[in-house]
Amino acid sequence: MSSADEILYGRDTLRYVRLALLVVPLLLMVAIVIYGLLNGKVEDSISSYYLGPSRDxxxxxxxxxxxxxVVYKGAPLEDYALNLAGFYAIFVALVPTRLGQTLSSLTSSAQIQLIRSVQISIVAVLVVSAVFVWLEWKTKKWTPRALHTSKLSTILxxxxxxxxxxxIGLLFxxxxxxxxxxGVHYAAAxxxxxxxxxxxxxxxxxxxLCEVDTSGGxxxxxxxLLILMALGIIGWFVLNALGIAQALFIVEWYEIGLFSYFWYLESRRLWEAPTPREKLGD
Structure with a gap:
């Protein structure tokens, strides 16, 4: 296989990672719609479906x-933020929002089993994450200094x-x-x-990014998008104060929708982006 082929395959892989991040949430969305049509109701949050038939x-x-x-690679700060987002997403999945309510409905032995399951899951994710960070550092693909290229990046x-x-302290x-x-689920979310x-x-x-064509953002x-995301968090408090039971559900999908739109813009912008070799005319 030539180096040119490897570059093309690498680009295709990156494209499919981006597409997958747009398509995967549709799985849950379709399941929630079907659940709503069959049961005639909408849960108060996405995580509430953890306890229903859409759990899997x-x-x-x-x-x-x-x-x-985590797999997707971008500029240093973007990569760091996406790694953290992936890390938190796993805990949103593994630690349900109503775990206490679920435990109260189980027998003592079942409670112990469920608690042990969550504990093992948390430890396993932390260990794997630590190994991943070590490998990143070992292969020199990431250094803390790369995150401090400007005052904004340093603060973020x-x-x-x-x-x-x-x-992590909360998890321990x-x-x-x-x-x-x-608090684990809500903190992770x-x-x-x-x-x-x-x-x-x-x-x-x-x-x-100061000069980009109309195919991207x-x-x-x-x-x-940042302003709209901040308004979404404020909106949750407003909707909650108004007594809307599905306030969290609305805000969660609102935020997911905004990030998906951002991902769509970036996917379009980078879809035909030239590789470094192509930029040099090689």
């Missing part, structure tokens, strides 16, 4: 999305790292405590949204 698709969609976010990367350390505390893992926001914010001020799109 819920977990599969989030875990596969998390893995794809440090904030993300502090949030990550706090979340809840795992040792071994009761209902309160919030940090997932914030990490997606950081990935979008990483495009602000990038000189290589323009710099102003990133700022608008």
């Amino acid at each position: 698709l819920f977990v599969a969609m989030l875990v596969s999305t998390g893995v794809l976010l 990367s440090l904030s993300s790292t502090v949030a990550l350390v706090a979340f 505390w809840r795992s040792i405590e071994g009761t209902d893992f309160a 919030l940090l997932l949204i914030l990490s997606m926001g950081v990935a979008i914010a990483s495009h602000l001020g990038r000189e290589d 323009r710099p102003i799109h990133y700022a608008v």
Whole structure:
């Protein structure tokens, strides 16, 4: 196989990773629509489907999305933010929002079994994540210095790292405590949204995006998407205050939709992007 073929195959692989991140959420969306038509109701959050017939698709969609976010490689800050988003997505999938309610309906032996299952899952993900970080560092593909190319990137990367350390601390505390893992799901969901926001914010001020054609996103799109994502978080408090039971469900899909649109813009912009060799005319 020639090096030119390898470059083309690598580009195709990247394209399919991007397409998969647009298509995979459709699995859960279709399942939720079918569930709603059959049962005549909509749950109060996406994670509520964890306890229903859509559980398998819920977990599969989030875990596969998390893995794809980690696998995808971009600019240093974007890559870091997407790695964190993938990390948090897996915990949104593995630790249900109503675990305490579920445990109260089980026998003592079943409660212990479920708690042990969650504990094992948490430890397994943390160990694999630690190995991944070590391999990234060992292969020199990532260094902390690459995250501090500007004041904005420094602030975003440090904030993300502090949030990550706090979340890992929460995981250890809840795992040792071994009761209902309160706060883990909501913390992971919030940090997932914030990490997606950081990935979008990483495009602000990038000189290589100042001149792009109409097939992709323009710099102003990133700022608008960030504002809309922030309004979505505020909207959750407003809808919740109004007593709308599906407030969280609405906001979750709203945020997913915004990030999917961002991913669509980036996919179009980079679909025919030339490789470094092509830029040099080789």
